[in-house]
Amino acid sequence: MIAEVIVDVAAYPIDRPFDYAVPAEWESVMEPGLRVKVPFGPRKVVGYVTAIKMHSELDSGKIKPVLEIIDLEPVLSTELLALSKWMAAETIAYEIDALQVMLPAAMRAKYEKIMRVVKPELLDDSFREFLGNREQVSLKALQDAHLLNEVKKYSEQGIVQIDTAIQQKTKMKKVRMIHIPDTAHLESALEETHSNAKKQVELLQWLLLHPSKSMEASEIMNKSGVKANVLKALLDKQVIEQSQVEVYRELDAPKMRDSGKPEQLTDEQQSALSAIEQASDKKKQETFLLHGITGSGKTEVYLQAIDHVLKKGKEAIVLVPEISLTPQMTARFKGRFGELVAVLHSGLSSGEKYDEWRRIHRGEVKVAIGARSAVFAPFTNLGLLILDEEHESTYKQEESPRYHARDVAIWRADYHRCPVILGSATPSLESYARATKDVYTLLTLTKRAKQQALPEVQVVDMREELKTGNRSMFSVALADGIRQRLERKEQIVLLLNKRGFSSFVLCRDCGTVVECPNCDISLTYHRSSESLKCHYCGHEQPVPIECPECASEHIRFFGTGTQKAQEELYKLVPEARVIRMDVDTTSTKGAHERLLHDFGEGKADILLGTQMIAKGLDFPRITLVGVLAADTSLHLADFRAAEKTFQLLTQVSGRAGRDQLPGEVVIQTYDPEHYAIELSKTQEYVPFYELEMDRRRQLGYPPYYFVTVVQFSHEDVLKAADYAHKGTSFLMEQLSSESVIIGPTAAAISRLNNRYRYQCLVKYKQEPALVPVLQKLLKHYKTSWAKDGLVMSINREPTAIF
């Protein structure tokens, strides 16, 4: 029997299965999806069995045997094995990378070189002394002891052997379990125990009072008050027995709970739910775009749809952007489905993630909630996949394999013949466009679930504020609003839009942002050269001293931090209690959750933060939302800038007035006429969608075109540019004339880690040759360019063009 194995080596010529002989005694247990230890060249590595066959094309002399089977059960199902193949091909990644992302990080192998003594009698005395009674030592320890030269000699003489040890990063957690005999045995043991052994008598009596078959050793010690030595004495006498039992790590119980009861649905919610249930009953793959305004109760639709598939004995995956994986959200799912839910979020340790993964793998839970990678949850009978806030760019992994969770979800749904729900108040243009073309089924929720009115939105022109002499960060309207809420003991959320910090130049008098003469995109400020550059066409110009439009000298780099905002806020309302939430204050584990919890408890009046506060907050006392600088994200060198701004403004506005109290939103901007800001006033998505689609069509950007970016980097500027040229011309030659190839241009971050970066942009509507051509380019690169120090990467459908 032959096993085809993908080995744990990420390299171009190795990105294919290798054949290994299966020893006869393992033939009955060998199957695809198992991890094995195999010899590979002179070393030993972990590999994944992807197929079993009876014969190999290779000379039998070349085939080595599998050394060890690591798992008892396959860790990857046939479905996930097939998915990894598809994903590797689609994203142009190594298959091993595609396999590894599907498993928890704790299962990734760690290699350690160890030295094993073969002929101890031939060792020097000093070396033997160092070893003590150890038979093997890690090379690391030997290096620390400066013994590497000796080891080398011994190894050449065959006195010691160097070997690779493969270790699991995280092991299953085990506890010491004490097995307690029945009362009769305990009583007879008590009689036999000498009364001098007071503590033993005490323990036996305690055990008699607390009858149980088995108990954790630590629990016995804690509750009975005896020490470990007493326990050991009884173990030695074989009165009690012990064993190591595998347990799951205890997760923090959610602090908030949902009532657990399904809520009454509105008509709109009900018809959306029915459509999903129908698709589910018909065992049909169908992708639904659930477009519901903020507060329209999308989550309730998810919950009831999940309930429907669970009743049919199937499983569900819910993906949420990491940031909205707040206790509020998870508590709601746990409240509804209790122990059937596994939550996978970044706050868990790798061991905890591993435990959650095993709970899914063993079929102990039916619902998995998590960020991007939860889309690979090892369910075998999926009935529903949900992506909440589907427009979020965090669903795209920006390192190899560069997959999009949406595509993976649809692939899995297709495999299991089940529906996918993409939910958002502000869908990505891609998804909405597909919904209008009936690729996806559009479901719309236009009313808020609790009948509240949408908050009233006011856009404040900061240029006017400046003219009237207000140089502070807060407009008169916002400052008044804040004071008012403080008096009424209501809560305020202030969003500081920090994206694209200091990267563009803006005139404080007329709001002009310096743009590229060739492209409809703002120029990016480059400190190193004191110039402004366009990352799309390569245009470059010096930083102007005065505004090119109004000749004002109030022209400067735009951007301001949360810390400064907090100081200014203090000057404005010293009595207010402010919680600041940004990368600085949320870097420690659980900080994010704690700050939100405090805010929810009313321990602060104002929540000031960056993007991370825009989502998922659902607190009834928030009645004012202020956006301090709406335009910061508008002038990024990114064709999605307007879309992202509109999404952010809509999301954050949705935080206000979610309960009884009416909400109000104040958006401060230097560019009130911009359609992304103008339209966020009414929070109407469709008009924005139409305008933005028009613009995208004119400029030839997604979703009208697909985009692939090929990036070239090299330590030497000239070589980077040279290879970028070569690569670009290769693509031009090979791809059809329908495709638009732009570049090479300097990347937005033109030097990163001392490497110069250039890129080439491929835009296409239909290009069947794309993947094969990219594969060819990759082969070129790997077989010759890479040797010259070039690094090339391919990113299909990037979230942003850097």
Place this chain on the structure above:
DNA sequence: TTGGGGCTTCAG
């Protein structure tokens, strides 16, 4: 990616 073999270079 990694380890080994082979080749060159340099000092002794």
Place this chain on the structure above:
DNA sequence: TGAAGCCCCAAC
């Protein structure tokens, strides 16, 4: 002549 450094190649 041996050690060290570098390049190249195969890996089942």
